[in-house]
Amino acid sequence: DTGVSQNPRHKITKRGQNVTFRCDPISEHNRLYWYRQTLGQGPEFLTYFQNEAQLEKSRLLSDRFSAERPKGSFSTLEIQRTEQGDSAMYLCASSLGYEQFFGPGTRLTVL
Amino acid sequence: RKEVEQDPGPFNVPEGATVAFNCTYSNSASQSFFWYRQDCRKEPKLLMSVYSSGNEDGRFTAQLNRASQYISLLIRDSKLSDSATYLCVVNHSGSARQLTFGSGTQLTVLP
Numbered sequence: 001d002t003g004v005s006q007n008p009r010h011k012i013t014k015r016g017q018n019v020t021f022r023c024d025p026i027s028e029h030n031r032l033y034w035y036r037q038t039l040g041q042g043p044e045f046l047t048y049f050q051n052e053a054q055l056e057k058s059r060l061l062s063d064r065f066s067a068e069r070p071k072g073s074f075s076t077l078e079i080q081r082t083e084q085g086d087s088a089m090y091l092c093a094s095s096l097g098y099e100q101f102f103g104p105g106t107r108l109t110v111l
Numbered sequence: 112r113k114e115v116e117q118d119p120g121p122f123n124v125p126e127g128a129t130v131a132f133n134c135t136y137s138n139s140a141s142q143s144f145f146w147y148r149q150d151c152r153k154e155p156k157l158l159m160s161v162y163s164s165g166n167e168d169g170r171f172t173a174q175l176n177r178a179s180q181y182i183s184l185l186i187r188d189s190k191l192s193d194s195a196t197y198l199c200v201v202n203h204s205g206s207a208r209q210l211t212f213g214s215g216t217q218l219t220v221l222p
Binding site: 040042043048099103 | 115119143198200202210214
């Protein structure tokens with residue numbers, strides 16, 4: 001399967017803990033995006049990379065959130081000191097042209 | 112006001128029916144428009160792009176009215192497999208960066 005992959009698929013954590021998610025984009029795609037989706041809503045943009053450069057960040061991305069794409073391939077999204085409001089599906093997407101291909105997401109539950 | 116607004120539904124229609132979804136967007140600088148489909152607990156997938164002249168893909172027809180900032184999706188001869196959430200999506204920058212999603216319209220096609 002050469003689609004976008006994300007790990008883990010599910011994460012349950014206690015409030016205050018740090019979590020890290022990984023996204024492996026489609027191999028030739030130079031653009032990578034992170035979105036967050038809560039129940040009954042569409043995905044909301046968090047941040048965007050072109051190769052290894054982080055070019056855009058949403059105001060939704062508080063100081064507790066950090067994303068990296070060190071070699072322009074896979075990306076990680078870290079949330080520090082998690083809060084219950086962070087519970088959501090975190091989606092990664094990649095693109096070469098205009099169409100963004102989404103991964104299956106990581107569902108985060110903060111207790 | 113949300114940047115992209117959709118009727119959340121749900122729309123429950125019998126097989127074979129024609130159903131139409133509408134969407135409005137607030138940013139007149141929006142340049143690219145799409146409909147994505149999202150099945151329950153799955154990632155969004157591109158259904159079709161929306162062009163100013165209107166476009167058709169099999170049973171699906173998309174229309175764009177830039178003056179009214181309005182997008183529509185028409186599904187003819189609906190199938191059980193069309194049951195999903197349909198997300199109206201706009202891209203402001205026109206450079207394949209962040210997508211802005213509506214909250215989605217839920218469709219259930221009944222046998």
